[in-house]
């Protein structure tokens with residue numbers, strides 16, 4: 001799956017609850033009954049995932065709109 | 071503009087083809103207004119019945135709570151204290167979104183409250199409310215505040231440097247009696263009126279009606295700009311949303327209430343538009359003030375998130391306003407993160423990042439706790455897609 005953000009920009013983020021650095025991993029995101037896998041930074045322990053601003057306002061907003069117009 | 075679209079929209083909603091997001095912000099605003107932070111029904115102070123009830127509507131209350139209070143004082147004086155108060159939303163957002171279910175719910179609530187008061191005549195200031203009442207409550211007697219004011223008000227002479235142009239809200243397009251009252255009030259106060267080419271029944275929409283500004287931003291922007299460009303004169307309007315839409319784009323615009331109740335020494339056409347969060351805050355304060363002042367009552371308990379104090383630098387303030395993110399949305403994110411520990415931390419910036427999904431939208435806030443217990447917000451954004459594991 002294509003990368004829609006630069007993970008290097010998010011170095012240094014840790015899961016505050018588990019105290020471990022976030023790592024790239026597959027996360028499923030869904031909307032209106034459609035589900036997609038995306039590569040995101042997430043906590044290897046509890047699964048807490050980080051959705052970067054540029055992904056939310058960029059690709060996610062685009063997909064939301066496409067699915068709404070479908 | 072809104073009418074032919076509405077029928078299609080109702081069909082779309084019934085077949086679940088209408089995107090949930092288009093009207094969502096307005097529907098949540100309606101839920102706020104009909105919740106305990108704003109909704110209120112009261113007989114006049116010191117009495118248990120009333121022949122009239124003042125229904126100022128959510129947008130005036132949120133944009134100009136001080137004028138709302140003064141308008142209620144004026145009505146009680148005019149009608150010998152025989153005027154109750156009802157604070158809530160008329161249901162226009164649900165009507166515009168084609169959400170018959172939500173409209174019916176709001177209608178049932180209104181009817182129950184109205185009956186409790188003894189079915190008084192309803193006095194309205196807002197033209198969207200007026201339209202909703204006319205269409206959906208044919209059995210409820212309604213009166214325009216402006217007609218009452220033209221008959222019973224006071225008309226101190228105000229300073230007018232130049233003629234003004236009146237923008238009639240599109241929802242009062244066919245209410246010539248209201249349009250007449252507005253012109254009469256303004257003239258009595260010394261205003262010289264120059265009619266816009268498109269006024270009264272030909273008036274244009276400010277883009278609030280039908281929630282066009284949410285459903286189709288580029289078209290809405292053109293509509294409001296075109297209206298602004300019709301005349302270089304200051305506009306006078308009598309709808310809080312029209313006023314906000316013009317003011318936000320730098321068009322010198324006053325609300326008729328500015329002349330009636332406003333301060334004489336300030337140039338009110340320059341007053342900034344009221345932001346969305348401030349609008350909610352104002353509605354709650356209005357309820358709180360009136361409860362205390364007129365009935366010696368207090369607000370219901372506040373929720374835990376409301377005690378979260380936020381600091382918003384100017385650029386962030388603008389960012390969240392553009393992104394339709396409210397202070398209460400961000401408070402909920404931080405309260406949830408603090409309570410559950412579910413948040414991310416960046417050692418080099420000392421910022422936290424957390425998200426929360428109160429209903430259909432997921433909100434993200436990057437913030438830093440301050441020594442005094444408040445939270446400095448660095449950015450906030452949102453999305454609708456749901457995060458799985």
Ligand SMILES: [Zn+2]
Pocket residue numbers: 015016017018019043044045046047048
């Ligand atoms: Zn974790």
